[in-house]
Ligand SMILES: Cc1ncc(COP(=O)(O)O)c(C=O)c1O
């Protein structure tokens with residue numbers, strides 16, 4: 104037949120399978136706050152919403168200069184300007200993991216970086232290994248391409264380190280990549296070097312490349328160390344995804360990148376194809392690209408320190424408060440801007456799921472946290488730690504009241520964060 | 523087998539099939555300019571490269587204000603902020619084609635808009651109808667999804683209007699969309715309302731939605747009129763793609779959009795899926811989004827008039843010059859920023875193809891135009907009209923010398939642009 108008999112325009116499977124579980128869960132949740140208590144949203148991973156965390160002035164100035172210069176309005180290579188890629192290469196280079204401008208692809212935010220990585224590796228019938236609990240975007244992106252996500256467990260009792268035996272058991276001949284998210288959303292965990300090496304060993308053993316979601320690079324609390332996974336093993340090919348989003352407190356600016364750590368020439372085809380794929384949408388805006396050399400090299404260390412200090416103060420305070428709340432077990436984070444809390448469900452017989460728990464906490468206390476369900480784990484919820492200190496205190500008071508009101512039975516033994 | 527025996531990381535078909543013919547052709551071309559003559563690149567569709575065309579001051583100010591305000595750093599909905607979508611809706615609304623904020627998806631440039639349209643409509647085994655000559659991105663985007671491009675002819679002797687009989691003959695049961703690019707790259711043509719209606723009638727007859735690439739909206743010379751195709755037929759569902767890129771002279775800013783003209787509810791599924799797809803990369807940067815209401819409503823008309831005047835002066839001058847060059851036949855443009863020139867190949871026996879002609883013109887005269895091959899048509903080349911007037915004059919002199927040097931035989935009769 105020529106054309107269609109009715110106006111019945113169908114969307115592709117690619118589009119229909121692109122499915123964001125967080126959005127779906129949140130849209131179907133009952134999140135009506137208590138009418139007498141202003142809502143406290145500890146749910147959104149956007150450090151800018153409360154006004155306490157702002158980008159560095161020098162960063163804003165660099166962007167203003169970039170716009171005013173009139174030099175950054177035109178088309179640039181789809182992978183980004185040489186200067187911007189060079190700045191990223193310098194920023195990312197570290198012992199054991201040098202990066203050159205030619206290895207960098209600039210993208211419209213880290214989501215776009217991950218989209219390109221998935222587009223280049225995930226085909227129908229393949230699978231990727233993704234963390235549980237984890238950021239759901241990996242699965243959202245892969246499903247469209249007919250690629251299955253297999254979930255490897257993170258262990259709460261081991262600071263959310265990877266269950267290596269489980270990870271290894273999931274590798275098979277369909278595995279095209281292992282996704283590592285370090286520091287982690289939603290866990291706030293930061294992997295020590297030895298653990299990264301153990302993960303790398305598995306990847307190298309089976310010759311599976313890593314997609315490293317390092318959007319929280321360097322976002323670690325005092326005393327912790329951040330290591331890019333590419334730096335721990337000289338033979339491991341890594342697509343390292345990063346960006347300005349979190350550390351520079353500018354999620355809306357959509358500045359992300361991929362650094363391709365080719366090893367043994369394993370990533371030559373992939374690198375070439377990433378460059379071609381970047382032409383589908385022609386990268387990220389030139390205003391921020393023009394400012395990138397200044398942003399990455401001139402932002403004062405004190406800016407990063409101040410941000411992390413605020414978050415760490417909240418993390419400590421919130422951890423200690425939650426520890427005292429009956430029926431809850433917090434897992435102390437080492438970085439990023441989240442803390443996971445286990446709900447000892449036996450002690451809250453009113454609620455069948457973490458979702459119900461979270462909904463009731465909104466209804467009664469106007470404190471909104473995302474349920475574990477959003478990250479594919481049961482009986483947890485996630486707290487965002489970027490709120491002002493005062494707000495965090497109020498939130499903790501309200502959560503305490505909520506737990507006291509609903510808790511029945513004994514407080515369970517704590518998980519030791521340093522066990 | 524578990525994993526791989528060798529480090530043999532393969533890219534997906536999606537990535538491998540994403541292929542940009544312009545880039546491929548240009549990279550394999552011999553474009554060594556004459557050593558004594560500075561290169562004049564009449565090849566790049568970037569109005570900003572020569573410095574004569576700059577964005578309006580008010581637009582730059584709006585962006586600076588947006589950055590300085592500190593209000594546009596955070597995440598916004600993946601489809602864009604309500605204010606920005608509202609501004610776009612107002613900008614695009616016209617008699618017969620109202621647009622509301624809820625119908626708008628903000629994208630990272632018009633390329634990204636087209637990518638989303640293709641992603642939502644083009645599945646394996648389907649086909650889209652695209653113009654020849656035409657912008658090659660449609661095919662680049664569709665191929666990855668296993669969708670075939672079928673080329674409908676534009677008629678140079680009719681101001682590059684669509685060969686409607688040919689267009690209709692290409693419709694079959696695999697057709698998922700007709701792509702219309704008006705005003706056109708590479709033709710510089712602007713379709714009159716009656717012609718748009720004739721195209722719309724075919725689309726409605728077979729119930730095929732239109733993807734309208736209207737990135738050159740309103741970019742028409744004095745005396746010409748621009749009509750969005752959605753405005754000509756009340757029953758035609760259209761995905762109208764636009765952006766700031768061309769008219770506002772800021773290609774690097776990556777601000778594009780889709781306005782979904784749903785008609786008879788035909789596009790409900792598609793609209794929903796476009797919204798989901800926008801979450802893959804989370805739209806465009808918030809700095810420009812924040813400035814969009816001002817940009818779209820406060821840019822003085824004189825700015826647009828000045829831009830078009832410069833281009834039109836070049837168009838007239840270049841058209842008249844090329845008319846006098848032996849062996850060449852220019853087609854007068856009505857808008858956009860390009861002019862197509864037919865090479866009467868019989869009269870240049872030295873050159874077997876437009877590509878060879880263009881290469882020789884670079885080698886001898888350092889004037890670089892893209893060959894018709896880049897746009898899927900033989901025996902033409904495209905001239906970009908955004909260069910400074912003086913440069914255009916020098917280019918025309920050099921092209922004249924080139925034609926005189928290589929031409930043999932009689933000058934053919936002209937095609938009349940108003941025939
Ligand atoms: C783990 C993780 N990866 C990627 C992203 C996306 O970052 P971007 O906003 O740069 O796309 C986020 C955002 O929350 C994230 O938490």
Ligand SMILES: Cc1ncc(COP(=O)(O)O)c(C=O)c1O
Pocket residue numbers: 384385567630631632633634657703706707735737765767773776777778
């Ligand atoms: C016809 C046409 N459509 C789309 C685009 C892409 O526009 P953008 O730079 O906004 O992605 C161009 C750019 O040259 C074009 O000529």
